[in-house]
Amino acid sequence: MFYTLVIIGILYLLLIFLAGWFFERKLSGSTFRPWMPYVYALALAVYCTAWTFYGSIGRAANSGLSFILIYLGPTLALFLWYPVSKKLFRLKNSQGISSLADFLAARYGKSQALGALVAMLSLLGILPYISLQIKAISESFSFLAQADIKSSSSTADPALYVSLLMIVFTIAFGTRYVQGNRPKAGLIGTIAFESLFKLIAFVVVGIIAIKSFVKHPQFDQAWLNFQSLSLDAEGTEWMSTLLISAFAFMLLPRQFQMGIVENNSERNIAKALWLFPLYLLIINLFILPFAFMGQVLSPEVNSDFYLLSVSKILSGDALATLAFLGGLSASTSMIIVSTLALGNMISTYLLVPYFAVKNKPATKRIINLRRLAIALIIILAYLYYHFIALSNSLVSIGLISFVAMSQFAPAFLGGLYWRDAKRPAAYWSITLGFIIWFYFLVMPNLAQISELNYWLNSPFSAANIAARMGLSTFSAASFLSLGFNAILFVFLSLRLNSSIEEQNQALLFVAADKFGTKENSPSLYRGTAPFPNMKALLVNFLGSHRTEEVLERYARLNNINWLSSPLADGRMITYAERLLSETIGPASAKIMIASVVQKEELSQREVLDILEESKKVLLLNKELSKRSDQLKKATEKLQEANDKLLEFADLKDEFLYTVTHELRTPLTAIRSQAELLQDDPEMPEADRQMFLDNIVADCDRLTRLISNVLDLEKFESGNQKLSLTKVQVGDLIRNAVANYQAMALKQGIDLACDIDDSLKGTYADADRIAQVITNLLGNALKFAAADGGVVRASAIQLEDSVKVSILDNGNGIPAADQEIIFDKFYQVRDQTRRKPSGSGLGLAICKNIVQMHRGKIWVESTAKGETCLCFTLPQYTKNPLKS
Amino acid sequence: MSSKILIVDDEINILMSLEYLFKRKGYEVFIARNGTEAKALVDSSSPDLVLLDIMMPDVDGYEVCQYIKAKENAPKVIFLSAKSKKSDEEKGYEVGADLYLHKPFSNKEIVQKIKELITSP
Structure with missing residues (x-):
């Protein structure tokens, strides 16, 4: 079993490493974007640690339903968590926040001291909790291996190797970027995966165990125990647990990391x-079923390990191993x-200010310091x-950490x-809260170990004070620490004054949801800095590649050309500081920016004005983009x-050009x-006579052309x-043919007409139709074969129309030109060629006349x-215009 | 020996007028009514100058001009056209014309220009 x-x-x-590698590559792409809310929710479940797997069952076995409180607390607190998270998400981006320490330091005037205090107290409060996870693994x-590995030799303890692997994993997937607040796909993906794994493991183990327990002889005993489950509980105990776990859900470093820092979308x-x-x-x-199964199946075992003992008794090593893996995944994700x-x-607060800031370039150094801290x-x-020795049960160590983190609330x-809210108030109230926490929850353990009887x-002593108050030590510690903490905080905040810088930050934080994020967040700097100095500073901390990238982006968004304006303005400085x-x-x-910028303090009045302006600009932007959309549509229509x-x-130009050309020729x-x-x-x-005749003919041609142009225009x-x-089309044709007969004879052309006897009269404009027939006949005579030319004009009656055809035996018209x-x-199609003669408008006029009559020409x-x-x-039987 | 002029135009009245004009001025005159005729006459009678219309029923004036200018000892070419766009004129010079005159023209002006062109080297 050991091996x-x-x-x-x-x-x-x-598998975890593989998952990290896989998600780092895949999850950042757009394919998984629809799944990100699910990944995010699963990652939040890093809240469930080995405590859930082992400790809750132990607590349920010992004190009934109260285990549920630490899950009920966060659930109830979601109503507070929702607006808080949205606000924090914006602040994370607009202020460059990557931890709770960053948040408090930034809010209270960018205070190094406050950040350092938060960092140290968090470490103090959480370290036992992390070692609790290692303990659970071990x-x-x-x-399961039924070997006391811890006391045999330290190199045989698997917990040591798991710890070392956790260092490697956290460094590999948690410190990829120098920006602490940048979401890391490999990390969040793996944590979500582990959450899913532990959920499935717990459910599978639970279902299989219960299924086989139903037939077990001791089922009835467990059922009896269950029915007598004590629902009595101290109201104060419930209240304190709910309160503490609600705060812890927001403030625990791992929840802040997953809920805020790694979040990539609101x-x-x-x-x-x-x-x-x-x-x-x-x-x-x-949890309850396992508690009751454990009580009857393996009463001799530490109740924290009922999950393992019960699954082993009921289904053997395989199921117990699955339970173990679930616990392992819960522990590892919490540790990471x-x-x-x-x-x-x-x-950030204890190493970088002393070891990295003066280095050039600092980027590598910063990442390495972070890795060092993790290790x-x-x-x-x-x-x-x-x-x-961790003598307390799993649950109580976890709760001690919870109370510690609640002090930041x-x-x-x-x-x-x-x-x-003021900085010294925050500083001293947190300190006071931690002192009370330490006195009530840490001191008793230390006293026991060192026998301070x-x-x-x-x-x-903590226990006696609590007893006098009629509370458990835990409840007393929770109420007293949080109570004095909050009272001192409010009292000092109301009594003290704060620096202008802090007041400005207070404004920005409290009103965070009213302003945009990132590049368009309001600037509270007045004054400028030489651009090269600003850039050098950024290069030092971001690396030159990333610096170029962000500056280019900023310049593009704000229409700035760095070459032409080598001064960084207030907004740029704000951006660089973020x-x-x-x-x-x-x-x-703040210190780094101050080294390149000669900054002027802004009064609170001015800050308020700037913020008001920024709010207006945001509204205006919305309105403007709406307007600009409308304008764009209108412009498109106009363009069309x-x-x-x-x-x-x-x-029209083409027409005029051609008409001019046609007029110029006879004029010439x-x-x-x-x-x-x-x-x-x-x-x-x-x-003399010939030239005079020619002049007259050219004048006629000009006249014809002009009247044709006017006709067409009409x-x-x-x-x-x-x-x-009422028109007899046949008569019109006969007339026209008669008019041309003399000319045809002169050219030796055989001209005749062929009129259908059944032709009925129709309604038409007689003069215009005569014009069409004359025109077509004229063309036909021009194009008829020079030798033995034939022209025929015919008309036949169709069902609802009269068809007129003018035929000649000339060269014909190419299909493409028909x-x-x-x-x-x-001839416009081929500008330099021309038909033998004519104005070039005759057929166009014919077409217009025929179409006005609703006929066709082809x-x-x-x-x-x-x-x-x-x-x-x-074919009309009565005048269509007079109906 | 008198200089030879070839006049090319599909408008018979213009052709007759110009023929009369230049004959009286003492030039030897050839006439062509379309591009094909013009090419043939350029080859057979090697004129010193060609007066060339652009819009003609078969081969257009630009093409005739290119044909003429590709020859050795090419005659001078004057375009005489009712095409009035700047681009028409530019194209005329592009294909190698020595001059581009617009219709309607004045007889005196044409006579003057031709004198300048034929006596110049």
Whole structure:
């Protein structure tokens, strides 16, 4: 069993490393973004440690239902936790906060001393709790392996190796970035994984154990015990436990780390509101059953190990091993996160100011100091476990830590919601709270160990004071420490004054949810710093790569060109201070910034004005972006309209250009010939006559062109009206053909018409239709074959229209051009070619006339390769305009 | 020996007018009514100067000009066009014309310009 456990334990720890590596690579991408709220809620369950696995069962066996209080406390406190977490999430980003010590130091005037106090007291309060986890690992191992490993030799203790591995893991996945407040995907992913693992392990072990216990002969005994479960409890005991665990849930370093520091999105918080209590409910379902099973199955065993003993008795080693692994995962996740959080505080307030700030570059140094702190804490916790007997049960050591962390509650909540909370008040009230805590909860243990019997028996001993108050030592310690702490805090806050810097921070913190985060948080600096100095400072603490990155981003967001304005303004300084704060904490950051900036103090009035302004800007920004969206849409529409207009304008230009060209050609001939006549009075009569004739012909051409352009303009602008009368289309064709007959004879063209006898009359504008027929006939005569030319004009009656066709045996129209010959100056398509003659507008006018009659006009090619221009007119039996 | 002028235009009235004008000024005159004819006449009669229209039914004036200017001892070319855009004129010079005149023109101006072009080296 010993070696099996060792191997399985090693495999599990390997799995954690694999998980860390996997999540570090995968979880930061966008694929997992929808899952982040679940990961976050699971990571919050780092709250459930080995205490839940072993200690709660022990407590349930000894004192009934009261174990549930430390889970009920956080559940009830979620209503307070929700707004607090949202506010803290914003402050984390806008102030560069990476731990509770950072928060309190920043809030109370960026105080180095306060940060250091918080860091030391946290270490004092949490260290026994970490060693409790190591103890749980060691003892659960010993219990299952049935070997007293701790006393045999220290190198045989698996807890030593687990501790060392925890150092490696915490350093590998917790100190990846120099910014303490940057979420680490590998860490949060692994912790969530461990939470899920311990939940599943507990549930599986619980279900299997209960299933086999139902058939067990001692089931009835346990059932009887269960029915007589004592529900009596001291009201004060319940109250103090609820209160303390509620505070601890917010203030424990591991909860602050997972709930605030590692959180990457505000929306995670809302989901945790129901996921986290659900988790607590499920994991607590089996605690009472195990307590009662343990009492009847293995009464001789320490009640803290009922989970292991019961699962072993009921289902053998395999199930017990699973229970052990669940406990291991609960312990390791607590060790990792607590150590990381404490390590950040210790290094930021006790190591970095003395060992890193003067180094250049400091980035590597800072990370290394953090790693050193982490290693030291775990080693200390191990030594504490190894050399100082932990006589108390698992639960009581945990509760002692809870009371210790609760001492930060008045300063913490006051800092968030009360502008008048003052630094010395925080400092002294925390100190007082810890003194009372120490006197009531630590002293009795120390006294017992060192056999200080005269103190234990004196009326001033913790137990005797508590007894006189009618309370348990725990309740007395909780009420007295928290009570005096809070009273002193309020009293001093009301009596003392604070520096302007602290007042400003108070304003920023209390009103945190009214301002934006990050780059657009309000600046409370007046004055400037030379940009190169500011940059050098950042490079020292962030590294040059990251510095370039953030400065570039800042410049882009604020439209700043560093080259043209080498002075960092107040907002830039605020931004830089936040960046520094992320790596070295707010107190050191303030000192560093002060080294490059000559700062002017702002009065409280001015600060209020700035904050008011910032709030307005935020509102204005929203309004502006709404407006800008509307404007953008309008602009798009305008652009579209403009494009259309331009297109029309282009067409108009093109038209004018072509018309001008067409007008210039006859004008040129007229002018040139007139000049000849003018300059040469002795011109032979024949030549003179020819030029004069030509001039007249060119003038006719000009006139025709102009009237065509005007016609077309009338049609296209809609000014042309039709006057419909009853028309016999056949007659119109016969007339037109008769008019052209003389010309056709002259050119040797065979011109004839072929009119359908069944042609009915229709309503149309007779003059306009005659114009169309004349035009088409004229074209046909022009294009008919030069030798043996034939032109035919025909009309047939269709069902609801009259179809007119004008056919010639000329060269025909290329298929590609058949659509566009009805366009104005269709030669426009190929600017430099031109049809043999004509204004280029005739067919366009025809098309307009036919379309106004709701007819169609098109080109047909006959089988013999002849060209036929056809149009239809709708058949009306009465005037459609007079209906 | 008198200089030879080739006039190319599809407008018969313009053609006749210019032919009359230059004959009276003592030039030897050839006329062409389209681009194809013009190319053939350039080859057969090697004129000293060509007056060239642009819009013609078959081969356009730009192409004729390129054809002319690709020859050795190419004659001078004057475009005579009703195309009035700046870009038309630029294109005319691009294909190698010596001058671009706009229609309608004055007879005197053309005579003057031709005198300058043919006597210049």
